[in-house]
Amino acid sequence: MTGxxxxxxxxxxxxxxxxxxxxxxxxxPVIGIFLVQKRxxxxxxxxxxxxxxxxxxxLLLSVWPxxxxxxxxxxxxxAVDWLRAxxxxxxxxxxxxxxxxxxxxxxxxxxxxxGMNAGVLTYLFGQPLTVKPSExxxxxxxxxxxxxxxxxxxxxxxxVVTDExxxxxxxxxxxxxxxxxxxLTAVAIVAAMRIVGILLVAAMMVLPVASAQLLARSxxxxxxxxxxxxxxxVVAGLTAAWFWDIAPSGAIVLSAAFVFAIASIAKxxxxxxLRQEEHA
Amino acid sequence: xxxxxxxxxxxxxxxxxxxxxxVWFGYDRTPVLQDVSLRVAPGEFLALVGxxxxxxxxxxxxxxxxxxxxxxxVRIFGMDxxxxxxxxxxxxxxxxPTLASEVPATVEEIVTSGRLARxxxxxxxxxxxxxxxxxxxxxxxxxxxxxxxVNTLSGGQQQRAFIARAFASEPELLVLDxxxxxxxxxxxxxxxxxxxxxxxxxxxAVLLVSHELSAVAGIVDRVVVLKGRVLFDGTxxxxxxxxxxxxxxREDLPLWLEGxx
Numbered sequence: 218m219t220g221x222x223x224x225x226x227x228x229x230x231x232x233x234x235x236x237x238x239x240x241x242x243x244x245x246p247v248i249g250i251f252l253v254q255k256r257x258x259x260x261x262x263x264x265x266x267x268x269x270x271x272x273x274x275x276l277l278l279s280v281w282p283x284x285x286x287x288x289x290x291x292x293x294x295x296a297v298d299w300l301r302a303x304x305x306x307x308x309x310x311x312x313x314x315x316x317x318x319x320x321x322x323x324x325x326x327x328x329x330x331x332g333m334n335a336g337v338l339t340y341l342f343g344q345p346l347t348v349k350p351s352e353x354x355x356x357x358x359x360x361x362x363x364x365x366x367x368x369x370x371x372x373x374x375x376x377v378v379t380d381e382x383x384x385x386x387x388x389x390x391x392x393x394x395x396x397x398x399x400x401l402t403a404v405a406i407v408a409a410m411r412i413v414g415i416l417l418v419a420a421m422m423v424l425p426v427a428s429a430q431l432l433a434r435s436x437x438x439x440x441x442x443x444x445x446x447x448x449x450x451v452v453a454g455l456t457a458a459w460f461w462d463i464a465p466s467g468a469i470v471l472s473a474a475f476v477f478a479i480a481s482i483a484k485x486x487x488x489x490x491l492r493q494e495e496h497a
Numbered sequence: 498x499x500x501x502x503x504x505x506x507x508x509x510x511x512x513x514x515x516x517x518x519x520v521w522f523g524y525d526r527t528p529v530l531q532d533v534s535l536r537v538a539p540g541e542f543l544a545l546v547g548x549x550x551x552x553x554x555x556x557x558x559x560x561x562x563x564x565x566x567x568x569x570x571v572r573i574f575g576m577d578x579x580x581x582x583x584x585x586x587x588x589x590x591x592x593x594p595t596l597a598s599e600v601p602a603t604v605e606e607i608v609t610s611g612r613l614a615r616x617x618x619x620x621x622x623x624x625x626x627x628x629x630x631x632x633x634x635x636x637x638x639x640x641x642x643x644x645x646x647v648n649t650l651s652g653g654q655q656q657r658a659f660i661a662r663a664f665a666s667e668p669e670l671l672v673l674d675x676x677x678x679x680x681x682x683x684x685x686x687x688x689x690x691x692x693x694x695x696x697x698x699x700x701x702a703v704l705l706v707s708h709e710l711s712a713v714a715g716i717v718d719r720v721v722v723l724k725g726r727v728l729f730d731g732t733x734x735x736x737x738x739x740x741x742x743x744x745x746x747r748e749d750l751p752l753w754l755e756g757x758x
Contacts, residue, residue, distance in 0.1 A: 254600045373618035376610035379597050386561060386591070387614040387666075388584025394618075426600070434646050435603040 225459040234345035234412075234455055237353050238469065241409040241421055242448030244360040246429075247367050248405045249422030250440050251398055253430070255378040260297070260399075261419030263312040264406050267293030267319035269415050271407075272340045273326025282340060283355055283407060290403035293319060298399040302392060343414030343466030345455065352411055359408035363401050374398065375436055413466040421447060424473040428480040446476050512574035513538060514587075514670035514702045515560050520569035522555055529555050531726050533569075537670065542696060542703040546710055547723035553706050556723065557674060560704070561589070574669070585615035588663030588701070590656075592674040601646040604658045608634050611665030633664040636695055653688065660692075664699060671696075673705045677713075689713050 226235050252260050271289030275282030293315055300311040327337055339347070348356075367374065377384045377394040385391045402422075409418045429442035454469030461468075515537040522530040529552045537543050547553045558564040559571060562578025573581045588611070596607075611633065612626050622630075634643050637657040642650065647658055656676060663671055676692075677685045693716040696703055705713060710720070720736050722729035729736060 250600060254597050256597065256599060369621075370619065372609060372622070373613055375602070375606065376613055379602060379607070379610070383589065383591055383662075384610070386563075386584070386587075386589045387611070388582060389613060389618050430600045434601050435644065436600055436606050439600050 225456060230346050231455065231459065233348050233350070233353055234465065235452070237348045237356050237412050238345050238451035238455060238465075239448050240356050240360040241412045242425075242451040243444050244363045244405055245409055245418070245421035246425040246443035246447040247364050247440070248398075248402055249426045250429075250436070250443055251367075251374055251378045252402065253423060253426045254375075254436075255398075257312075258423045259309075259312055259419065260294075260402055261406060261422045263297065263315040263319070264290050264294050264399075264403050265410070265415040265418050266316045266323070268403070268406050268410060269323035269341070270319045270326060271323075272337065272410075272415070273323045273330060276336060277326050277330035282336075283352070283411070286340075286410065287404065287407045289319075290407050291400055294399035294403040295396060298396050302395065339414075340410055341415050342464065343410065343412050343417060345412045345465050345469075346458070348411060356408050356411065359404050363405055363408070366397070366401060370394070370397070379436075413469055417466055417470045420470045420473065421450075424470065424477055425450065428473070428477045431477075431480045431484040446473065450476060512576075513572070514574060515704065516572040516575075517556075517560060517566075518570045520556070520559060520566040520571065522552075522559060522564070522566050529725065530559075530566075533723070533727055535560070535721055535727070535730075537702050537704050539669070540700060540702050542716060542718045543705070544710060544713060544717040544720050545704060545706045545723060546708065546720060548708055551724040553708075553723055554674075557672070557704075557706055561587070561672065585666035586669045588666060588668030588671045590659050590663045590671070590673045590676060596647065598648040601648065603644050604634060604639050604647055604650070604661070605630065605643040607647050607658055608661045608665050611662035615666040629667060630665050633661040634658075636664065636698060637661045638691060656688070657691070660695070664695070664701075667699070668701055670702045670704065671699075673703065675707055676705065677707070677709075689716060692716065 222232060222235070225231055249258075249261070252258055268286040268290040271286035272282040274280075274289065275285035278285070297311050297315050300314075327333060373389055374394055374397075376387075376389055377391050378398070381391055384394075405422065406415070406418050409421060413421055425443040425447035426439065428446050429439045433439040433442050450472040451469050453472040454467075455465055457463065457468040457472065458465035513536060515535065517533065517535045520530055520533045520535075521528070533552075533556060535543075535545070535556070545553055545556070555564065559566050560573075562571070562573060562581060565578075571578055574583070574586055596602075609622070609630050612622065612630050616622060616626050631640075631643075634640055637660055639654065639657055639661060642654070647655055650658065660671075660673070660676075677688055692703075692713065696716070705717070707713070710717075714733060717733055719731065720729065720733055721727055722736070
């Protein structure tokens, strides 16, 4: 990587942050749009809490925390999906159970491993500026797996999250699709946690989609706008972090929230102009 | 209203779409269905009518294989519902579609879902699939609204989009659950016109479940009146002879059913 990018992305660590961040800006909304449609926007948050327990386990056992977080998050996602499908508990109660058990287990494991340190904080709050090439490779590989899978199955996944009852009657593999979405959500959380942090990772899944659904008129259009908003927020957040010396993960998510505010205002103004066009 | 002539029976694939024999079912020992037999022949338009609580919904769930009868047999295209996997052969239009609309979705996106059942959920769509989707949208008169978000359509237009989704797999049996419930009289008339046209064009058998018949009285081949048991099974003309015209106001049928024991 040489200085072909313009300021402030001409330095190496900013370029690495940009590459990893842009990947998150793309694959997080790709998963998020299906969670939002399923009214499971908080799913990412719940699984993030379980991933924290995995980080604690990794630090305690001296294993790379990405792998332990992945194992914990996938197991947690499947557990929630199983609880939901069997109607053993309501969807939000299942998520609450996961939230609190995960974070509590994380706290216990971290305390056993020597307490809060910089390593733990990196995973909790994210730090794109110190991301290593080996971590970028994992983020890109997981992100590519998520994006390719969702692209291939986008129509079936859309059918299942949009109308589960009908999809079942039509013979689509509803249970399999739900489990796959849960697993890919867990993979996305772990792939993104090093960049935006466990506490903010769900925001990158939901906020770009929330903005896009205000502006677009189709599912496909919403996805396209959400990916643009997601990656744009990463560029804006990293730039703001550089100039004002603020936490980049927070700046990225605040950028996404700012876009949502602008989109809401634009939406409120838009219907009037649209109506005028129709009458013209 | 005159009984319609039998629908053209084109080259439909082998097998009777639906065949239920002596079906019994109950919830907590309360009998809901007692010795119910019902058969939908290829290309036939059958209306299943009954008041609320008559067991229509239960019977439909049994016919579609999501409930197992306590006694009796059910065959979907000659197969046991549990092993019937060519689900695309049935186009299902649910009563109140539970469509998630957090994210906008266009008519075309919704109708394309209907094609997946036939194409296979993991396969990409071919140009023939896209043509079938476009044709299904055109046939319900939503051609100019293909790119319109479904949640901005009127109730009647949404219903037509869901019928197009069912037609997209080119089914041999169309199952409509209370298709005109809560739709105004004008939309009901337009619905019945387009339904008659569609059935002729697609050559599918139809099972229409309803607590009122007025909207489709002119186009059905056969009426089955259900109230726990099958009270009537015959042509609309025969039902007229029993003392009820099919053009009746919706409240009349339950009243008539009360008197019929």
